[in-house]
Amino acid sequence: MSQEIDKKQQAEWEKRYIDKKTAWDRGDVSPALEKTLSKIPEPPSKVLIPACGRGHEVVSLAALGFDVTGVDFAPSAIHDLKYRLSRKNLIATLIDTDLFEWEPSESFDVIYEQTALCALNPDLWPEYARRLYHWLRPGGILVGMFMQTNRDGGPPWHVSLTTLQELFPKTLWGWSDNLNEIIEHPSGLQERFITLKRQD
Numbered sequence: 001m002s003q004e005i006d007k008k009q010q011a012e013w014e015k016r017y018i019d020k021k022t023a024w025d026r027g028d029v030s031p032a033l034e035k036t037l038s039k040i041p042e043p044p045s046k047v048l049i050p051a052c053g054r055g056h057e058v059v060s061l062a063a064l065g066f067d068v069t070g071v072d073f074a075p076s077a078i079h080d081l082k083y084r085l086s087r088k089n090l091i092a093t094l095i096d097t098d099l100f101e102w103e104p105s106e107s108f109d110v111i112y113e114q115t116a117l118c119a120l121n122p123d124l125w126p127e128y129a130r131r132l133y134h135w136l137r138p139g140g141i142l143v144g145m146f147m148q149t150n151r152d153g154g155p156p157w158h159v160s161l162t163t164l165q166e167l168f169p170k171t172l173w174g175w176s177d178n179l180n181e182i183i184e185h186p187s188g189l190q191e192r193f194i195t196l197k198r199q200d
């Protein structure tokens, strides 16, 4: 993907925040966060939230004592998140960059993937899945919420179970038993909630 396309994508997402056209943003944490807590190592484990947006989950997980890193390339979203963290005297690492340009120096125990993959052009999904694998430590947990729009086009793009099984093959990932857990979104859309464990 060329640098020109990255910049175009970044400008489009930034404009959505400036224009407040952020239908994906619940204004609060997703009910998925509560379900997540029983599936991940306790604080102060290291949690990565890629494409964190305004990061309600960054704030909540930081408040619970997790060592949270949020990454997003929309400056307005990161700026807003920084402000809300500081108002609550909370600390998290926030990185304003393109996920496809970023190489963390350490791996994470957990990745909380909330409507990030479905925001990316499907051409990027294999590379993004490869990155998720490398960002996690062996045995680390990937918690994912994948939009089920059942229509063409995006974002958000529809992410079928078959596509997920191709992107996260069992040779690399341990799959949870429940593949049909659904999180309702206020927009009327649904997210498939899946937990995967990085194999050693």
Ligand SMILES: C[S@@+](CC[C@H](N)C(=O)[O-])C[C@H]1O[C@@H](n2cnc3c(N)ncnc32)[C@H](O)[C@@H]1O
Residues within 6 Å of the ligand: 009, 013, 014, 024, 025, 026, 050, 051, 052, 053, 054, 055, 071, 072, 073, 074, 077, 097, 098, 099, 100, 114, 115, 116, 119, 120
């Ligand atoms: C649909 S929003 C989801 C935000 C957040 N996860 C949430 O649930 O509120 C998608 C986010 O992905 C970010 N994004 C898209 N492509 C990105 C990239 N290549 N690098 C970093 N952030 C990206 C956008 O700026 C936007 O904040």
